[in-house]
Amino acid sequence: MKAIVYTEYGSPDVLELKEVVKPTPKDNEVLVKVYAVSANAADLHLLRADPFLIRLSSGLLKPKNEILGSDIAGRVEAVGENVKEFKLGDEVFGDISAGGWGGFAEYVCACEDALVLKPANLSFEEAAAVPMAAVTALQGLRGKGQIQSGQKVLINGASGGVGMFAVQIAKAFGAEVTAVCSTRNLDIVRSIGADHVIDYTKEDFTQNGHRYDLILAANGYHSISDYKRVLTPKGIYVTTGGSMAQMSQAMLQGRWISMTGSNKMGNLLARPNKQDLAFIKELLEAGKVKPVIDRCYSLSEVPDAIRYLEEGHAQGKVVITVAQNN
Ligand SMILES: NC(=O)c1ccc[n+]([C@@H]2O[C@H](COP(=O)([O-])OP(=O)(O)OC[C@H]3O[C@@H](n4cnc5c(N)ncnc54)[C@H](OP(=O)(O)O)[C@@H]3O)[C@@H](O)[C@H]2O)c1
Numbered sequence: 412m413k414a415i416v417y418t419e420y421g422s423p424d425v426l427e428l429k430e431v432v433k434p435t436p437k438d439n440e441v442l443v444k445v446y447a448v449s450a451n452a453a454d455l456h457l458l459r460a461d462p463f464l465i466r467l468s469s470g471l472l473k474p475k476n477e478i479l480g481s482d483i484a485g486r487v488e489a490v491g492e493n494v495k496e497f498k499l500g501d502e503v504f505g506d507i508s509a510g511g512w513g514g515f516a517e518y519v520c521a522c523e524d525a526l527v528l529k530p531a532n533l534s535f536e537e538a539a540a541v542p543m544a545a546v547t548a549l550q551g552l553r554g555k556g557q558i559q560s561g562q563k564v565l566i567n568g569a570s571g572g573v574g575m576f577a578v579q580i581a582k583a584f585g586a587e588v589t590a591v592c593s594t595r596n597l598d599i600v601r602s603i604g605a606d607h608v609i610d611y612t613k614e615d616f617t618q619n620g621h622r623y624d625l626i627l628a629a630n631g632y633h634s635i636s637d638y639k640r641v642l643t644p645k646g647i648y649v650t651t652g653g654s655m656a657q658m659s660q661a662m663l664q665g666r667w668i669s670m671t672g673s674n675k676m677g678n679l680l681a682r683p684n685k686q687d688l689a690f691i692k693e694l695l696e697a698g699k700v701k702p703v704i705d706r707c708y709s710l711s712e713v714p715d716a717i718r719y720l721e722e723g724h725a726q727g728k729v730v731i732t733v734a735q736n737n
Contacts, residue, residue, distance in 0.1 A: 414516035415713040416477050420460040423714040423721070431478075433518050435489075440520045441497050442489040445733045446535035448514040449482040450716045451543045451572065452652065457512075458717065462655075480514025480713075480731075481506050481683075483521070484529055484538035494523050502529040506542035506683040515713050517733060527688045530695045533702070535736055540702035540728035541576075545691045547651050547681035548577035548627070552584065555649045555679050556625045560585030565616065565623040565641075568630025569605065570596035573651055575727045577627050578605050579700040580691075589623070591616055591631070596726060603703065617641050628653055630723075635660040639674060648676040703727030 412433040417425050436442045457479055460466050469475055484504040487497050497503060505526035513519040529538045551573075552558045564581045568574045569590035581588045582604040590605035597608045609616045617637035625647050626638055632654040642648060650661045658678050665676035694700040705726040708716040710733050720729050 412517040413710060414478050414513075415480070415710065417458060417474060417479065418477055419473055420458065420466075423458065423717040426458070426714045426717070428711045428713075431516070434513075434520045436491040436494075436520045438491040438493040440491045440522055441487045441494055441503070441526065442518055442520050443483060443485040443503060443526075444488045444518055445483050445485040445514060445516060446736050447484045447539035447733060448480045448731050449539045449541075449544075449572075450713070450720050450729045450731065451481060452720065453481060453508065453543065454479045455717060455721055476512045478513040478516050478519075480516070480519075481508035481512055482539050482542040482544075483507060483514040483519060484535040485519075485733075488518065496523050497526065502531075502535075503527065504529045504538035504542060505685075505688060506546065508543070509683050515710065515731065517710070524685055525683060527685060527692055530692050532698075533695060536704060536707055536730045536732060537702045540572075540704055540730050541691060541695065542683070542688055543681070544572040544728060545576040545580070545700070545702075546684060546687045547573050547679070548580050548629075549687050549691060550681045550684070551627045551629075551649045551651050551679045552577060552581055552625070555675075555677065556627060556647050558584045558586060558625055562586045562624035563589070563622070563643075564625045564627070565589045565591065566605075567591045567611075567616075567626065567628040567633070568653060569600050569608075570726055571630050572725060572728045573629040575600075575603060575703045576700065577629060579603050580694065581625075581627075583694050583699040586625070589616070589621070599703065599726060603701070622646070625649075627651065628657060632657045635664045635668070635676060639668060639676065642674050642676075645673050648674070650678045651681065704730050706730070707732050
């Protein structure tokens with residue numbers, strides 16, 4: 412089968428389209444024919460081994476898993492002996508990052524715990540756009556963020572992969588949502604349900620006097636004291652990404668603020684979770700959440716897809732079509 416392989420850390424230039432052995436499922440795994448896979452910032456971090464400490468888990472000198480790609484959508488082609496939930500022909504989607512990655516390929520073996528049946532109303536590309544970004548948004552809003560109906564919620568970085576899901580999931584929970592993005596993304600962010608939009612190139616939301624019960628920062632940078640100033644007295648701030656300074660301030664100062672005051676501030680390291688993905692599947696089937704895809708690439712164009720993602724201005728998700736669904 413064909414796969415995009417990397418045997419050394421580096422830029423997208425080290426990614427190569429190669430012929431590799433088609434995998435065979437273990438007893439608890441299914442073999443999935445991949446129709447689509449999406450690219451995530453996590454692929455980029457593993458590709459470049461950035462931050463450096465990532466090497467402790469991904470391989471000190473060279474990558475342990477030579478095929479990246481976590482968010483797959485495809486059809487079950489073989490099942491291991493102990494697999495109970497899936498049968499041949501099932502259309503599935505999921506985040507396989509906990510089980511060794513491997514989605515940038517024509518076939519991949521995945522543990523059944525990583526997969527959920529694909530919503531019938533979604534294409535394979537749309538389904539592949541969902542797992543990591545949407546589960547991160549859900550864990551940030553519902554898990555750490557304890558979102559409640561009627562709350563004022565602000566999403567910074569609302570036009571990216573995580574942000575577009577965060578806006579829609581927060582709306583599905585009944586929140587009043589303010590989305591922060593740049594001028595060219597105002598319309599699309601409004602179209603997915605944001606009640607208010609703030610153009611970060613023209614206005615600083617930390618200086619306009621508004622207060623929020625929950626802030627999810629998916630991208631951008633503001634100091635933790637700026638974020639704290641715009642929280643309500645019991646408001647919660649969760650960052651999933653953005654600049655290193657934003658992440659480290661949340662990790663260090665955020666913990667102190669949470670211990671000593673009434674606000675909760677910190678960052679989220681999202682984990683793949685089947686129940687969370689199943690919850691999102693219901694929102695997708697109900698039409699409450701719709702994946703927003705910026706661009707689709709072919710398997711051989713994965714390096715270009717990653718380069719585009721690395722520019723940091725994707726409008727929603729970057730997806731790779733691996734096989735046409737006829
Ligand atoms: N913690 C976790 O477990 C976890 C999981 C998934 C992702 N992440 C992290 O979460 C972050 C977001 O991921 P993503 O997939 O959403 O990234 P992404 O899709 O690459 O984000 C791109 C978007 O961010 C916007 N953006 C860039 N600079 C901005 C700024 N200063 N203010 C507001 N928006 C800005 C861009 O809009 P413009 O073009 O308008 O600038 C673009 O739409 C990344 O840092 C990623 O590493 C973390």
